[in-house]
Amino acid sequence: MTIEWKFPHNGFGQVRGVSDAGIETFTGTEIQSLAREICQNSLDAAVEGSNATIKVDFEQYRIPSSDIPGYEQYASKIQKAYDYWSKKNSEKTIKVLTKALNAIKKPNTVVLRISDFNTTGLSHPYEDSDEGWNALTKLDGGATKTGDKAGAFGIGKNAPFTNSDYRLVFYRTLNEDQETAAQGMSRFISFPEDLSNSMNTMTTGIGYYGNPEGNLPVDSISELEKLYQRTEIGTDVFVYGFNAGHEWNSDVINEVLENFLMSIHKNLLSVTVDNKVIDNSTLASYLSTYNSKIKNAYWYYQVLVRPETKVFKKDFHGMGTLKLSVLVDPSEKLNRKILITRSSGMKLFALGSMSRIISFSGVLEMGGKELNEFFREMETPAHDKWLPSRHSTNVPLAKEYNNELKDWIRGCIQTLGEHSSDDEIEVAGLAGVLQKESDKTNQRGDDSNKESLQDKIGSITIQPRTSKTKPKGLFYGSDGNGKSKNTDTEGTIGSDGDDPTTRNLGGTRHRSKKDSHKGRAEQGGHDTVHKRYGGDINQELKNVRVIKTSRNTYRVSFILPRDICAGHVEIVTVGENGKSNRLAIHSASELMGCTGIKKSSEGVDFSSMKGNEKVQFEITLLDNRDYAMEVNVYEHN
Structure with a gap:
């Protein structure tokens, strides 16, 4: 031939x-x-x-x-x-x-x-x-x-x-x-x-x-x-x-580590480059050697091997299973990206814009032929992103599923961030340097210099500044003890002290004025004392978190100053003009620290909530728009 x-x-x-x-x-x-x-x-x-x-x-x-x-x-x-x-x-x-x-x-x-x-x-x-x-x-x-x-x-x-x-x-x-x-x-x-x-x-x-x-x-x-x-x-x-x-072998090794990390880790692939074997047993060594050039791959590997990594799984519309592994470490500057891989372990692309404040890295594995085939329809020819508009059979569904997957990933990450974002950060060496003058005088028992709240380090003046951060939620309690001069006719509230007080009639009705009231007291009525400093009425809620876990579902958590037998929670959105509007709740379910959670015309009703520990429940809104939310808790008599 x-x-x-x-x-x-x-x-x-x-x-x-x-x-x-x-x-x-x-x-x-x-x-x-x-x-x-x-x-x-x-x-x-x-x-x-x-x-x-x-x-x-x-x-x-x-x-x-x-x-x-x-x-x-x-x-x-x-x-x-x-x-x-x-x-x-x-x-x-x-x-x-x-x-x-x-x-x-x-x-x-x-x-x-x-x-x-x-x-x-x-x-x-x-x-x-x-x-x-x-x-x-x-x-x-x-x-x-x-x-x-x-x-x-x-x-x-x-x-x-x-x-x-x-x-x-x-x-x-x-x-x-x-x-x-x-x-x-x-x-x-x-x-x-x-x-x-x-x-x-x-x-x-x-x-x-x-x-x-x-x-x-x-x-x-x-x-x-x-x-x-x-x-x-x-x-x-x-x-x-x-x-x-001459550097071809290093370039190949870098690319293999960057794109086939999961394949090699799962022992699906072994690559030999110029007699250098990259497999499951040598992977960690090569990642350390080439760390500076493939920092992302190095952190994704940490996600796979570190014990503190959290794993989330989700059945995705019966097509297959999503497996998300996330490592959160505030002490490390992680890349804040999610590696998207095929079932073969090959990298598709890195998904970003999940969170700007949580230090994390993650890996998403897509299991199942049907699931991979559906999302493969959205891939660009270079296999480096999903574009729902490329789907050949159902573009609207592709957009919906693409958004749903990203929302689920974002929710999982924010859930982990909720447990790490309250940690205090201590800068070594600053505690002694930035000691306030008032602390020094108090240690001497001398408060004559209370107005001197400045310290100096060389020529630098350290000036305390009042926080302008608006509270994310308030607790409106209904307890308290007070007296009126005349409980039958009229009088001035607050004779038992200087704290402003309102007169509660029977049930939950109360007078609008805090300094005085007129009218005949109803049986079962009592005074409510509003202690602004150190009391348990009208306080800020602690550790308020509202985390979006899917397109229209949010996880709400906070800490109350004490136990409550009954009440309701109001979820409000705050506009740019500062005005608040109550959000309509579609459904609500309890998670921890509370019982009897259900939706109501005022927001979310409950039969009990525990104080001094985390209370957590989930709400679903009527739409999927993003809101800046605040949480108010009202105690019922």
Whole structure:
């Protein structure tokens, strides 16, 4: 059989320029994209039902340029392209072709081999199929994998060509049917085979090295066998004219750690780069070594291994399970992002804008074929974000589910932040330096200098400042003891002390004035004393938290000064003008420290609440808008 290069003619059709969209996608991140796309495709080719770890090897060779399969013929194709385009007015094209021509004429070249093992290999290499071999070499824009697969071979198959000075890649496979196949491919530029007859001989710019009849692969190519002989099922990719430079191995390791942390941690993937093995047993060591360049991966790994990490799970509409692992550590400057991964462990993207005040890092694993398939429909071609508008079947539902997932993540994080945000922060050394003058005089028993509230450190004056922070909630108690001069007719309230008092009639009614009242007292009525300082009436609630846990659900928590037998909670929203409006509650449920929680016309009714410990319940509003909320608690007689 004849093995040669063949560039099909375009049949007077489209002429392919040097700025191929698929290749330009990876320009600037060539080696990183190569590592990501190759490992992704290998994970997608895992043997179904097998627990074997996918292994991917990266190895570099330096060889004579004459050992490139079909070297003389391929060099002549580049020369023809240069001869044709050098007469055109395209500076970029001439520059690229000049570089390729100079590179191919060098006496030596570099080859990068990437091989995977414990995979299926590429199926149907000699058939007219849209799967396996043809999906890689001939099908353009038609990624065929579904579910939790990445969609190989879509745009990512262009990544190896960006790493070649002359856009030359060879493929070889041994598949599950024990078929062997090998073929070279060039994704280059259109050129005429005959410069004097350019219109009739113009090529498509894509060429194949193998069986020219049908541009099919062959059983083997001797030059590839000379580099490396395959004896196990899997696939090899050979990048000729490899141009990544001396730091290529470090760049590959960085990318593998950044994008396949979960795959390696779960023992789904092992990668060998220039004889350095990155697997489950060496992962921690490599993360420490490359920490400065992959800080995000380092923190995500801490999420996976530290015992204080909290795990949340959620069944998502019966499609699969969300598993969220979150590490909160106020003592560390974490990245405040959530790593989104496939079931294979491959990184999709990092989700931010969850919280500005909580120091956290997290990992979200999406389990289940249907769940992964639904969200995969929203992925961009680069697999780096979700865009609901890309969903092919149900854009409104995609938007709803995308928002719901993010709200759930945000709620989980805020729940953890609730337990850590009340901690006091002590700055070492400042306690003694910033001691108030009033404290010093009090220690001497001398209060003559109470008005002197300034300290000086050198020339710096430290001035105490009154807090203008508005309380987030108040407690309106109904207890207290007081007397009126005449409980039958009229009199002045507060004769038993100087605190302002209101006269409560029977039930919960009371006079509006606090200093005096008129009228006949009803049986069961009593005075309420409003002690503004140190009393338990009209106090600020402590540790008030209102945390949004989903689109219209909030978790409310606070601490009361004492136990209450009955009352209601009013949830109000405060506008920019400072005015408060009561929010309508759709439903309410108790969580801790309270009983008898239910919605009412005034907000939320309760039958009891405990004092001096956290009270917590959940409310659902009638809409999903965001509000600035305050909480007021009223005790009933």
